[in-house]
Amino acid sequence: MAFADAHNTASFSTTKVVREHLPVLMVSHDADGAWQFLDATTDEPGDALLVCMACIYERDQTLEQIADLPLVSAWRQEVGGTWERAENPPEDDDEDDDQAV
Template identity: 35%
Template sequence: MYVFTTRFVIENKSEVTFISHDEDGDWQFMSDDKSEEEDARIISLEEMIAHDSSILELADLPLGYQAERPDKFSKWTIFKSE
């Protein structure tokens, strides 16, 4: 399985602070960094978990939901996508 993220998360090791499980089944793992289209990266889910295993807390996040947190050590806040 492949997921969407940014160069900031993978290359700069920024913390994942936002996760989206889109209605179409896609997963997005983002940081607080302001990103542009050219910053997008597609990686394997295994690579994403190796980068930040705390995302496994949201493995059962339903389609159409998102989660955010201020930093890696905070709890996730889960909400339905608009």
């Protein structure tokens, strides 16, 4: 596996990727180090699944192209398509701290 993370690293995916075999079209490597392998059709929390990273990679070895992804997101139009990349916005847990009470 091309990823530096262990094969059994828990990552997030969707029921549509895992059970319906939709392609991974969006990937996020979050600030906390977590990986998300998504199908770009749903953002419903109930569709999320924890899966091992190697299981996702075995389904689609073209994910090797983004194995070096720093803390950013990537997306493509189709399997084998060119990955576009963008930095993830910083997570701000103190959004309300800046607002006057």
